[in-house]
Amino acid sequence: MAKVESGRRKIEWVKNHMNVLNYLKELYKDEQPFKDVNVAISIHLEAKTAYLGIVLHELGANVSITGSNPLSTQDDVVEALKEYGLNVHAQRTLDQDIYWKNIEKILESNPNIILDDGADLGITLMNKYPEKVKNLWGICEETTTGVKRYKSLYRQNKLPVPVILINDSYMKYLFDNRYGTGQSTWDGIIRSTNLSVAGKTVVVAGYGWCGKGVAMRAKGLGANVIVTEVDPIKAIEAIMDGFSVMKMNDAARYGDFFVTVTGDINVITKEHFLKMKDGAVLSNAGHFDVEVKVKDLEEIALSKREVREGVEEYILPNGKKVYLLGKGRLVNLVNADGHPVEIMDLSFSLQLEGAKYIKENHEHMKINVEPVPYEIDQKIARIKLDTIGVTIDELTQEQKDYLNDWK
Structure with a gap:
């Protein structure tokens, strides 16, 4: 009961x-x-x-x-x-x-x-x-x-x-994907780790509407944000929004937190894990558990243990530790309330x-x-x-006619 x-x-x-x-x-x-x-x-x-x-x-x-x-x-x-x-x-x-x-x-x-x-x-x-x-x-x-x-x-x-x-x-997509994913992803990460985001470097993989939200919230929490992308248009958008843009292979060495939001497979793999800082935190906000390649992590790790609820520590061959949240599944739902x-x-x-x-x-x-x-x-x-008690203007008929006129 x-x-x-x-x-x-x-x-x-x-x-x-x-x-x-x-x-x-x-x-x-x-x-x-x-x-x-x-x-x-x-x-x-x-x-x-x-x-x-x-x-x-x-x-x-x-x-x-x-x-x-x-x-x-x-x-x-x-x-x-x-x-x-x-x-x-x-x-x-x-x-x-x-x-x-x-x-x-x-x-x-x-x-x-x-x-x-x-x-x-x-x-x-x-x-x-x-x-x-x-x-x-x-x-x-x-x-x-x-x-x-x-x-x-x-x-x-x-x-x-x-x-x-x-x-x-x-x-x-204007609200759920951007403001929903943005807030709930960080809710899951912060609840799980109890770590500060301010002053850290956050790597956001993917700059669609979800990635925009995650990056925007990270910036608001005081982080330095790096975006990785495969779409040149979205990459330019991220640059003009004030973020650094680089390949994941380069970003791997800088990130304190990693968040994948691409919807694709193998975004973060073995070559990236081995370049990461000691203590890097890995998380995924895409629908399936395929973006952080957990199979690679399992294969190369010397040991693995759960150190907090929803947080698994992997010790790599180079002696460094990385932490995976929510088993690579949706961090905002596995480690929080969505x-x-x-x-x-x-x-x-x-x-x-x-x-x-x-x-x-x-x-x-x-x-x-x-x-x-x-x-x-x-x-x-x-x-x-x-x-929410908000009213907005409406077009007059004259304004509608003007907008519809070719002259």
């Missing part, structure tokens, strides 16, 4: 701070737009995701929910969520068999709509349960890694249903609106991968402004 009470308190806390989602719940409560709709969710299962599931359930959906990463599930939230009438199968574990069995359990619900984070749920349905595709109307995808996978399926003409790219929608509540309020409001759009339009939607319609982005933005 203690675990249930702990999870319940977490859910109650986020409920009190997710004002946009609460607005939408009140707006649609009489309409019950998801009545008898089977919604399957695979998103990092902590309190904010739980509350999204509860809201969908209260709006009529039959909700089945699991996690989207082996170590990002919070077991107390899972136990509490079962009391809300949702079909829950999730567990914090490194056992891949348990993780995939939970995914498959969720798919037994024959989903009409999938809310995905990383594409594991949707792709498993397509690969292992093709007979269930006929029940599926569409998918909303939360994150960059899932977008990459669904776009690949689309290019190969293997995508059977439309996918709404929540990640590529303005009200997601993005701030108000940030996920925006992203999960987009998920709800995206699901509603699929429900109302699936019979006419073409198979495609694209963001939510711009009107939905604007709707969520206006609701957010309203909930």
Whole structure:
């Protein structure tokens, strides 16, 4: 019961701070737009995701929910969520068999709509349960890694249903990817290590929206920031934002903290580990545990031990120590609570609106991968402004005519 009470308190806390989602719940409560709709969710299962599931359930959906990463599930939230009438199968574990069995359990619900984070749920349905595709109307995808996978399926003409790219929608990537990842990544690092960031050198691998957020927060904490990139345009952007830019091979010798946010494999490997300072801290904020090549670290290390919760010390052949956080998985979720509540309020409001759009339009939607319609982005933005008491100007008809005139 203690675990249930702990999870319940977490859910109650986020409920009190997710004002946009609460607005939408009140707006649609009489309409019950998801009545008898089977919604399957695979998103990092902590309190904010739980509350999204509860809201969908209260709006009529039959909700089945699991996690989207082996170590990002919070077991107390899972136990509490079962009391809300949702079909829950999730567990914090490194056992891949348990993780995939939970995914498959969720798919037994024959989903009409999938809310995905990383594409594991949707792709498993397509690969292992093709007979269930006929029940599926569409998918909303939360994150960059899932977008990459669904776009690949689309290019190969293997995508059977439309996918709404929540990640590529303005009200997601401008805030979730930048301010959410920026704050929560450092939350995970600082909680784990209790070390100062000020005066240290931080190496950020990748300068997309997530990398921008991580670098910006590091700078705000007083760090010297080095960015590594493969995209020349993003590299110039990082330079003009005031950061040093160099190859990882060169940056390896300077970093006190390393954060990977690229979505690709083998960003930090053996050659880099061996050049690092004694005491360098390694972390990853990309969806999968493939950016810091842990296999290389395991192979070359003379010894390994856990020195703090979520912190593993590796002693290298040169006698230096490096520290890996969260086993190379998402540091902001494995070693902390993920993005701030108000940030996920925006992203999960987009998920709800995206699901509603699929429900109302699936019979006419073409198979495609694209963001939510711009009107939905604007709707969520206006609701957010309203909930914080901010009003903005509107164009007069004369101004609209001027902007639309070619003269």
